Amino acid sequence: MTDEQFLQRLRGIFNEEAREHLAQIDVGLVALEQAPEPQRDALLERVLKVLHTLKGAARTVDELELEYLCHALESVLAAARESGVHATAEQFDLLHKAAAAARQVVDAPGLRSRKVAGMLAEQVDAVARALLAQASAPPDAAPAPGFPMPGTPGSQPEPEPEPEPEPGAGPDDGADDGTGERIRIDGRCIDAIRTHVEALLPVELKVRHHVEELRALAADIATRRREDPARGSSDDGVRIELACTRLASSLEHTGRELHGVRARLFDAALETALVPSAAALNELPALVRNLARGHGKEVRLEMRGADVDIDRRVLGVVREALIHLVTNAVDHGIETPAQRKAAGKDPAGRIAIAVTQRDARMVSVRIDDDGAGIDTAALAQAAVRRTGLPDAELAQMSEQQRLQLALRAGVSTRSEVTHVSGRGMGLAIVADKVAANGGQLVVATMPGAGATFELLLPVGVANLRALVVEVAGARYAVPLTGLEAVRSEAQADIRTVEGRETVLAGTRVLPLVRLAALFGTAKPARAADEARGRGVVLVASAAGQAFGMLVDAIVAEQDLLPKSFGPLLRRVRWFSGAAQLGDGTLAPVLALEDIAGRGFAGASAAPAAPVAAPGPRRVLVVEDSVTSRLLLKHILEGAGCSVDTAEDGLDALSRLRAGRYDAVVSDVEMPNMDGLALTASIRANPATAELPVILVTSLQTPEQREAGLRAGADAYFTKGSFDQDRLLATVRRVAGMEAP
Template sequence: MPLGNDDLLPLFQSEASGRLNRLDEVLAKGSPDPDGELWRIARRELHTLKGAARMMGLTEIAEVCHQAEDVIDWPAEDGFEILLGLIKRVRTMVGTIGVIEGSAGGEPVNGTQEVPSLVVPQAQPSLDTRILDRVSDQAVHLSFLSREIGAMVEALHAMARTAESGVTDGQPEQVLATLALSLRRAALSAGQAHSRFDGLLEQQLGSLLSIQVQPVRPLLSSLGNHAVELGLSLGKTVAAEVESAHCRLDRRIMDALRQALLHVVRNAVDHGIEPETERMELGKNPTGTVALRAETRAERVRLVVSDDGRGINPQEVLAKAVERGLVSKEAAEALEEDGIRQLLFHSGFSMRDQTTEVSGRGIGLDTVADTVRRIGGDVWIDAVPGEGTQITIDLPVSRRGEPILVVEAGGYKVGIPAHQVRAFGGSGVARDSGAGGAAPSDGVAVSVELSTRFGLAPAENGSTVVHAKSVGIPVDLVVDRVIGEEEVFLHSWPKFLGRIPGTEAMALLAEGVPIAVLDLQFFIQPTAGEPQAFATSSAEFPPLKVLLVDDSRITREMFRRILADGGVEIILAASGEEALGVLDDRTVDCIVTDIEMPGIDGLELTRRVRASSEWEHLPVVVVSTRNQPSDRMAGLEAGADAYLAKQNMMGEELLTLVERLGGRR
């Protein structure tokens, strides 16, 4: 369950109990007709409960609900008894959520060893037999599909032979008509096969990745123990708090991140926590606290390491950066606090002049930032002098392709990590001829014209602004045009090229073209002598009004929080009928709707919106746990502007999409 949503547990348990009671009422009437209304009601209740569990990060409950759905979709002789057993299991799991979490979360981690050491249990993939069975079944379906594709290839060869014979035919029109009909049939068959192949491949990839995903708690607990032990070795009393709920992360990502997190914990104890006497003089608890927390946010995980120590003095950091030649005096004068804190990510930067066994080696936060970016994440620092420091790391749940936004600047294609993009569109950038190192004031984002930074001429026919965020700092990239989003594998640059400034990695697009993926932190750093552009932040615009339609209370509340955090005004509706009533009375900028709802469902609501002359241009986003290609096609055919799968969705993705469709560019 996402950290910070603990208060939603009672709401989830209440909603889940209500839906399980309705399931009991339906199934108490005996085994329903698989094609009847009672069976559809049972499936809808399970589907909604599964979606709410996924939104809360309760993956085990969601998985059992999914198994129950499969029993309904594929009736067997003993299916009714299996279904009753699965529902009973879900009820038990829902009733013990608080008990399980309460015994594991938020307790201080104690340590007694004098020599600090990090002992982290190596997570091992747990091979669930249900997952193996599912992968095997999917492999069989793929083999059948391969044969079908082979038949289509043979049909294409036959058409080629027909075309060759038609070259000398006295009536080529007849041959062309035959070919046109055959090609249409082949295109239809190929499209259907591609949809099935895409769906099966995505299911198999999900099943395989689920084997790699492991609980985060063992890693965080070990780091907490290390913090306690390190404090003892430095003559400090440190308590560690670990909170991870049901958070899980790809084993390979945890392995790559382990050393980086160790640097963060060491910095918190060595740099952050004061000695007992100093803390007592400041009126603080003599025992310092290092907190390690993890939360799941859709398809991403956020790790937070914080301490209640001395915090970060921006002026001391700035003085040290100038002393070490990391920033010029002229550029330093214009830096705001956010920009100053990010100087700590510079290679070799340290606040210590002396090297110790713990720190001062210049391999701290710059190593953390490089590691996090290599695995598709982002990292930033927040700190208050005298109160403490917090380092936040945002990561993908699993290691797969990296989504990037492909843009063009100066005639060249480059990629921007999609998780850093907030929105794009429009222009209207005002140029400031002052020092290039100037940082923005409140309400203004740093803006960089990429073509100019590349030493190339910008496009003459207008530009587009990509609003992004890196290391906690907003940055607007002025590009010639946005091409689209693509999922790619990131590759290191060849060794003979070395590290190319301003780039994070290289990638191959689907068309086979290699492109550079940008390191946005590079463009935030002050560069003396270069003109600096500023663009007004979206906070100055009136808030978007979004109608959120979902019959699940927990889903409505979680989506409401995601959108409200982005400054969006939310109007809630629990059904399609209620949503139509809201549209009659109020003006909204966008609709976000689920599909599975009693009465008027999301697809019918979308059709009615499109059929109305008053609402036909209103953007509609469908968000559902249905993620098959046929489901997406049904949503788009009903008139939706976008279709998002809840299990693959990031909160920022929904917010960005709503802002873009609602006219907030």
Template sequence: MTSIDPGRLSLLELFQEEARAQAQILSDGLIALERAPRDPVTLEASMRAAHSLKGAARVVGVPVGVTLAHVMEDCFVAAQEGRVVLDAGHIDMLLRGVDLIVQIGEARDIDAQTTLEREVDAFVDALNGRVEGREAPPAAPTPTASPDDAFDLSRELTLAEPLVEEPVAVEPAPAPSRTNDARMLRVRADTLDRLLSHSGESLVESRWLKPFSQSMLRVKRIQHDASRALERLGETLTEANAAPLDARAHAALDEVRRLTAEAHRQLSERLAELENYDRRSTHLAQQIYDEALACRMRPFVDATGGFARMVRDVARALGKDVRLSIAGETTQVDRDILDMLDAPLGHLLRNAVDHGIEDASLRRALGKPDTGTITLEARHSAGSLFISVSDDGAGVDLGALRRAVVRKNLASEETAARLTESELLEFLFLPGFSMRDAVTDVSGRGVGLDAVQDVVRQVRGSVRVTQEAHAGTRFTLQLPLTLSVIRSLIVEVAGEPYGLPLAHVVRTLVLPASAIDTLEGQQHFSFDGKRVGLVTAHQILQSSAFEPLNDTLNVVVIGQGAASYGIVVDRFMGERMLVVQPLDKRLGKVRNIAAGALMENGDPLLIADLDDWLRSVEKLVGSGELGRVGASAARASVASAKRVLVVDDSLTVRELERKLLASRGYDVSVAVDGMDGWNAVRSADFDLVITDIDMPRLDGIELVTLIKRDAQLSNLPVMIVSYKDRAEDRQRGLDAGADYYLAKGSFHDQALLDAVRDLIGEAKS
């Protein structure tokens, strides 16, 4: 490989930036010309972009770029003069030329440029042939330097300023105009992060003055009261003596009054100064933060450059006619969010072309125009960024979606038939889910929408889909305006404050202890008609044991659908806007923690990673280690009731025994198998264990053996209730240490209750 002279590298880097900017202008222009091939403004802009590229390539010594840009410029000139009408074939070929422009700009060695020369020569022949074949114009002249070209170049060539390793570097202007006052600046990430950190600290410091000024007001009131008291004292002395005070007494009182008045005046002036300082410093801190935040923001259009071309190419590959409309191009978006939008929006746009827009014949039959429209929109609303991708296509075939759900064994036919439209549409986001039976170049692998949801969740956002039959489908992404500041719910756990991003908080509520129930070995409560599991933040964060202060629990509901949980915290401390302070990279990924922040009083707190919290809860559930939420609070209504643990892998048997015992006043918990039961008896106190024998993971005999061998549990009564009623089965259970053996096949309700009463007595002492 032959390298390029290092002295030319800086020029080539500038040409690369120029090539990218002008290629984007050409790409957008060509897509517009496909709809309006004679539009003079677009033709002029495209011609000027090609001309500028030609001049730039000549300056940096890239002849292959000169040749390519020259032939494209000639084509646009022919279209301007009416000698050529640009059709789809021309557009396809010119877009290929745009791709070559980008490749030329990225060529880093002479060998690569030599390879591109052959491709460019073939392109030039093909484009000239197409132009000549339609209008037979004169052959395109070989590009040569001329005084006019040199003059045009000096006037119109727009190159980016040199990239430097200083904090600020300048990007090339994206528009073809000769000047651009709104020049885009690229700021080093570490500098910007420090600026944001300092401005956040400035905001915190400025808030300190408010309580200080309030304390000064209290001093002012005290001083005023003292002055009034002295006046009353003078009046009292006068009345008591029934005679005028002497001159010295009057002078002393006058001096006290004078000093008090002076102190009051001085205090008022200082307080006014402090109030002015508070306003100025707060305003200044807000300005610093706003300016720093503005450095992070970029217009939404910066993320949409290649989408029109992509939609056009995918549509042509599928034999469809589709137009992309972009709204809200100037909407400001955090640069980090903007960088991550490319892949998810690409998925959604391809999905809209492939699945949403119908074939032209079907659209005509439905009374729609042949050309389908996809709209990409960005807007700010209610403190969030909303980005939507909508189409005017067929909508989602809900019947086909139900059949796909059943075919993939994601739900039974009966369950699928009962699903609402919104519940059905959620299946589209499952990994590997696709409604296509065959895999194509565009779709069918089921790796699109789940990837969209994953990326959106990484930035604490959400995505939802709505549709209307034969009217279209809309995907809406709700994202934070910036990743540097998040609105959070502040809670206290084990004496420490934590910030829970509100984007991931479903609801907060104060739950009475009587609302807690135990099912399948886990504590639950009713929320929006569903059973939601309950766990303490203490266990998630592995802090001290949770001890409720009263008969109510402060609960934060997080998660979605079946993966929803209520997290018990010590107390709610309100909502705050938190300036995110990234953790030191040397710490690596801290489990359950996303970042740090400062509260308004300067105290540090940790921002929770609620996705991590959900994973931690799932792990606790899967391992059978999920603890109970404060026995005293969870059983406030049955504090004196004796506790019974029912261990059985049959839901029917568990519920039958639970209801029977609960109806007689016993406090009943359940476990789904022997291992679940073993974890339960080690994490809570019980007066009796009732267990089956045949269960997965750990059978009843093994459970009894473990309990009786444990020094702390050996005195815990255990009853075996089993269908096995042979003498040898009974003896095996008793040998293991069971205190009672009852056969399911022969016992009735009273037999079970009598056996329980014999072992532990009545439900309440």
């Protein structure tokens, strides 16, 4: 290695070390500014030790301006410790500027950055000299409040030599807790090792596939021997069958050994790549302080979980997300001190960040603030104005679905754009980044009390535990982390609401997405009829929304190695990447966030109506309003139905006892017996338990729709967004009518 190569390597090590030190200095300065007096001495000692270590490192690479700046900061803190004087916010501004200048020297070394560092070092040094002069003044002299700023007149003695830290007391002296030696490794080396380890997973899947092929071959030979005893009695046939069986068993044993070695290697590689989440948290205190100062606000930042380890690739996502979310909390959420006082709150706002390990696979990063919360009404108006969201779709949204509008690009409640925010991009960026790495972003709010954003991310982003499902002859991978339940189509309670299919999951009415229709691979109508009831409904959750997905079958549950589509296909709708299966085929990995949005947008249409024997269908219309009753009767008779009418639920039950009907179309709010009670009575009677019931009502909140479907209705329409064609299509489907 030449001298020049050695110096370049030394500089790289210094840059990495210096960034760690500067992050600790930022945190220490913010903590020192906010700490009560009894805690200041300990904080001063901690920051002094870090500064002293950084100063020595700067000296080794000839960064003289950085060394001088660290020395000046040391002098100020040492003088503060000796004099007992606490700085004002303006004086801490100077210290933060000095720390930012030091970071600039590390990140972008050059004449300009070094010149700025030198100028700030002189200003900070002047503060230290003035402070020492104040400390040595006669006891009866009036002390000046806070640190004196540069330019204080009078004689100024040189600062005393700074105390040397105790050996080994620095925050990163290169040694660990005594269990082994700590070394620095280039991140690219770690990534290369892990890439090779991850590549063993497809190899393991191929071995499993070959085992299945051998067993199938042995079974085929055995079947042929039974079908043709003359040929099957030959020694060659028996020998080949036994050889295939033995080879399959041996290969299966080898596969188990490979699985064990791969799993241990993967865990070791992942452990090597884990870094404390403190690397993403340490820069936030200075960011919050500076943002709050710039907005005339007071904000306290509380952080927990800095020692939770995260994959270094996931850490980048966490870091970027936290910057956006913290900026959003200070700019949008936390009120000014005057506004908070008027609301009966502490003048200083609070932002709390907690990193916790939820389980072996997932880590939670939660950001809470006690600000004004999210104005969902203003958010909905912004979504309508900026993205063209239809009013009818907005009216059907629950409060949680409206909150998710904040994650759409371009949606912002701000009426003006500042250098910090206002374009509606920050939260959209966070949501996209989290989804691309197999995670979820959950939003919650309480008006006047604050908002919560929770990131759920995998500890590592290497392998994926997934269900491999089949849809129209193709295979897809569904991440297990987003699944809540699995049930057969025959057992699932599929209903129609506003012409959209839904599925009942417990007490929840969830939108249903038929993946074959979504991907454009749906079977012809007659084939679909034959396959109806044989599929599987997957209840999933993403982006704070629950929904159902209908697939043809579940093939397997296994670990997969997902890969992105590459730079030319950065964003493919419905899919986040692809994974190689054991037989070498590629299975697209479903992007559950995309499919959740599709389900709530109502794009999952009901399947084609089954073809039934021709002839009119008898429909009973139950409606207390004469106008609505005649309108529904006219629409249905125009479609070829035979229609009877009833004025309320009791009248309808009387008619149902007297005659046979193919469907009931009923209002909900009626005298004597309403539509919910009528539906429940129909379901309770064995003679009418299977009779299709469609509710048409002015009640349109999610809770009211759920009440109707829980009562047993097959479909639900609201009069405010009434669609004649969808009503007729639903009646044809549930009543088994032939399309006219």
